[in-house]
Amino acid sequence: MSVFKRKVNYNDDLGFGSNPVTKNQRMINPDGSANILRTGLPWFKFDDTYTRLVTMSWTRFFAVILIAYLIVNTIFAVLYNVIGIENLAGANGITFRDHFFDAFFFSAQTISTVGYGHISPQGFITSCLAAFESMLGLLAFALATGLLYGRFSRPTSKVAFSKRMVIAPYLQHTGLMCRLVNLRRNQLIEIEVQMVLSYNESVDGKNVRRFHPLDLERSQVSILSLNWTLVHPITPDSPLFEKTLADLKLAEVEIFVILKAFDDTFAQTIHTRTSYQDEEIELDSKFSKMYYHNEEGQMVMDYSKLDEIERIPQTTA
DSSP, rough: OOOSOOOSSSOOOOOSOOOSSSSTTSBBBBTOBBBOOOSSOOOOGGGGGHHHHSSHHHHHHHHHHHHHHHHHHHHHHHHHHHHOOOGTOOOOSSSSSHHHHHHHHHHHHHTOOOOOOOEEESSSSHHHHHHHHHHHHHHHHHHHHHHHHHHSSSOOEEEEEESSEEEETTEEEEEEEEEEEOHHHHHHOEEEEEEEEEEEEEEEEEEEEEEEEOSSSSOOOEEEESSSEEEEETTTTTTTTOOOOOHHTTTTOEEEEEEEEEEETTTTEEEEEEEEEGGEEEEEEEOOOEEEEOSOOEEOGGGTTOEEEOOOOOOOO
16 A cells, blocks of 8 residues: 555656665665666776766866876886986986986976976987877877866756755645755746656565656746755645655655756756655745845845744644
8 A cells, every 4th residue: 555645647757767776775865876887897997987087076087097197107218217217318317316307307397398308218219208298298288178177068957955954834724845045146938847656556566666757836937046946836636745754754755846947158958856755844934035135125025044944833723
């Protein structure tokens, strides 16, 4: 038996299949990524290198660039020493350590085409190696420049969702609400949002995962200038009608919020998503106002209040 009622048998599973979740694991993480542990893939795929370099964090990206730079210069420093450090005019080091660093810094100058002139190659083989390294440096820096441009030019969403949902009075009933804002100064237009309820249901003694689209008070706005509070009215037609938090926990409920908008700056469509579980839903609460008018009458948005929630006092009969 299911604690939720469904008027229609929805077949759209959002790509997660009908396998039930266990131990209240998320299907979508708060940052929008799928909570799936992937195995069986090779550690390195050459055709996937660009995607990984463009999508990884800036810290990891610069770490990869730095490590690659050090490795390449180390390899060429070893090669110059194998050929013979005497073929680098101006390398006046005495010990092996001095020879290595003379060759290393000559490699760094060559690969970046700086060439201070203090050390220069002598002999045909050393000159060929230096010429090859210079060509490799031109290609590598062009590739790094392209990656930097790709990272900066890639349209990304900076839409922030509230950390919690609330159930607050709405018209004659209550409403399930979450809030979102655009953290950038750009304009998002033609914004569309879906809210989907996901839960476990027992069918013939076997648990399966069900998905139920939740009707929103408003699923589209033309321009996202202020914050937007999404409201699912909990009416008798809602699958959440008269359900308690215990019911939601029993069914291992997860609520997806999926947003699509057109970014006026990049002139491209962006997507973002998040999810909420039963422990992230506050009863008898409402969101605090995020905007007010200053003394000049201008609208002011306070983004620090995105997650600010006020308790609604209970009235006694």
